[in-house]
Amino acid sequence: MAFFGVVQSGAHVHQCANLLRAGVHSSSCRSLHMTTRCAAKEYYDVVVVGGGAGGITMSARMKRKVGAGKVAVIEPSEVHYYQPLWTLVGGGAKQLTSSVRSTSSLIPSGVKWIKSEVKGFDPDKNCIHIDDGKEIGYKYLIIALGLKLQFEKVKGLPEGFNYPKIGSNYSVKTVEKTWKALQDFKKGNAIFTFPNTPVKCAGAPQKIMYLAEEYLRKTGKRSDANFIFNTSLGVIFGVKKYADALLQIIKERDIQVNFKHSLIEVRADKQEAVFENLDNPGETKVYQYEMLHVTPPMGPPDVLVNSAVADAAGWVDVDKETLQHKKYPNVFGIGDCTNLPTSKTAAAVAAQSAVLDKTISLVINGKNPSTKYDGYTSCPLVTGYRKVILAEFDYNAQPLETFPIDQGKERRTMYHMKADMMPFLYWNMLLKGYWGGPAPIRKILHLGFK
Incomplete structure (x- = not known):
């Protein structure tokens, strides 16, 4: 495949990254994603590492952004689980089989599934090392490895x-x-x-x-x-x-x-x-x-620990508002594998995916990321077989509730949302890249109530 862009030195990338953190954008730094490329046989505009909630969601969004054939997902597992359902499975209210789908059925058409394990990151050369010593080159990298x-x-x-x-x-x-x-x-x-x-x-x-x-x-x-x-x-x-x-x-x-x-x-x-x-x-x-x-x-997956893309604790080191890597401007993180200071949930992934989509669009066009993730996450607190307290909150541990009612109370309606509506939303909207969290709904429902 053709390589889009000019070759620049690794030192230039770091210089641009420093300028980015300082809020400065030079014309040359707008193309900083076009850095030294590794001698990989396979190359994609966007490589997504991980086929969980964040990975599948972002692969769908990126395919629409850069086109079919230009996005790859690296994921070794043949099955994908909707893990939030396991609370109800453990309580005997749902069957385990209802939480399982094949990975092949979820990878968007036109997205390459590389069924392999990631063995290492080389962000200075825009390169991923996988099984059998193979290398995958990328223009942009999204890390969505979950946790261990x-x-x-x-x-x-x-x-x-x-x-x-x-x-x-x-x-x-x-x-x-x-x-x-x-x-x-x-x-x-x-x-x-x-x-x-x-x-x-x-x-x-x-x-x-x-x-x-x-x-x-x-x-x-x-x-x-x-x-x-x-x-x-x-x-x-x-x-x-x-x-x-x-x-x-x-x-x-x-x-x-x-x-x-x-x-x-x-x-x-x-x-x-x-x-x-x-x-x-x-x-x-x-x-x-x-x-x-x-x-x-x-903890973080083993491949992240002591890697160039991780912080000292082993989590992907991203800006908490833009989800862009703090050192490598063409690298991004989403979900449980990041050091975002919020709860690690599928609801957080949904909200993050909408922000990350806009962040990457701006970076592709040489602009500063401006959409900010507020730390939104949700935890449907199941308190019985027909009762849920729907906790929603932000980075400041302040309630950020979607409905204009007191969500601090146990409600049967919220149980049905947890048990029935959220799985449907996950399989049919989130993983297809069409659900970015309830923020738009919140704004509509709270009109006249604030």
């Missing part, structure tokens, strides 16, 4: 899942074990954990707890159950409005919450979970469990 589950960071896991009474809604391999543990519950402690790391969907660790509590009430076992939520955090939820509502529910349902408690070991053969008191490191407490739901530690 780290069960192995808890002693006794993941092998502990070979025993009964333990599950996790965060993995396709363990989500159905949650439902089995709930069904088999007899008498004792039902324990739910939150790790001492960033997580995707920070509300999910307690959503399953509320479903489990209601299930045991309906099956006549609640009086024999002691519900415990051990969280490494110091608060129940990061936004005060929703935290206050959740604490009231916790009080009404007689659930014990232990803050600053981090799971460090599971002794599945003895049905014991060991927690460290983060306020007094080294101090541990052993809990016997009849049911244990584990939210694993999480």
Whole structure:
């Protein structure tokens, strides 16, 4: 394929990046994406790394922007999961099969699917290294790798899942074990954990707890159950409005919450979970469990750690408003793999995709990115089999609600939105690049209410 643009030195790229951060745009820097190109046999205008929510969404948007045959997605997995549904799968309200589609059915026509694993980044040469020593060249790069589950960071896991009474809604391999543990519950402690790391969907660790509590009430076992939520955090939820509502529910349902408690070991053969008191490191407490739901530690994918595109912690280092890389102007990030200071959810990906679409359009045309991402994210807090508190908020942990009603209350309508409408929206709108979050709807619905 023809290479669009002139060859410039890597030093020029860094100079332009520095000018960009300072808000200065020279005429030569407007073509800074046309830098040194690696000697790759395959080359695309846009390469998207990762075939999750962010990756598929941006590939659809980029195909419409630069044309068929000019966009590639690098993704090794043959299946794609709508993971927000796994809360309901773990609670027995949905089937796992309803959360699965083939990757091939989701890759937009005209977009090349490179079924491979990324082995390394060389942004100075606009190059991606994949399996078998192959290289993929790009003009623009979008990194959408998601994050990595780290069960192995808890002693006794993941092998502990070979025993009964333990599950996790965060993995396709363990989500159905949650439902089995709930069904088999007899008498004792039902324990739910939150790790001492960033997580995707920070509300999910307690959503399953509320479903489990209601299930045991309906099956006549609640009086024999002691519900415990051990969280490494110091608060129940990061936004005060929703935290206050959740604490009231916790009080009404007689659930014990232990803050600053981090799971460090599971002794599945003895049905014991060991927690460290983060306020007094080294101090541990052993809990016997009849049911244990584990939210694993999480971190950036291995390929990002110590890479040129990541920050010191291993997350893709992007501007929090434009999603453009802080050092490489033709590199962008979206979703869970980035260091954006907001919750890692599919709703955040939707809002980010609309901003990133506009950012890349402006960069292609040599202009400054001007559309700003406000940190919008959403977490439908499932509090029962027919109840949801729809939490929506921004970078400042302030409510940013779509509907002109109090979303801090449990509502059946919001449950149906979570269980029925959002999956439809995901498969048919978001992944096809037509859903950029509810901001336009919010503006319409709030006319006359503000």
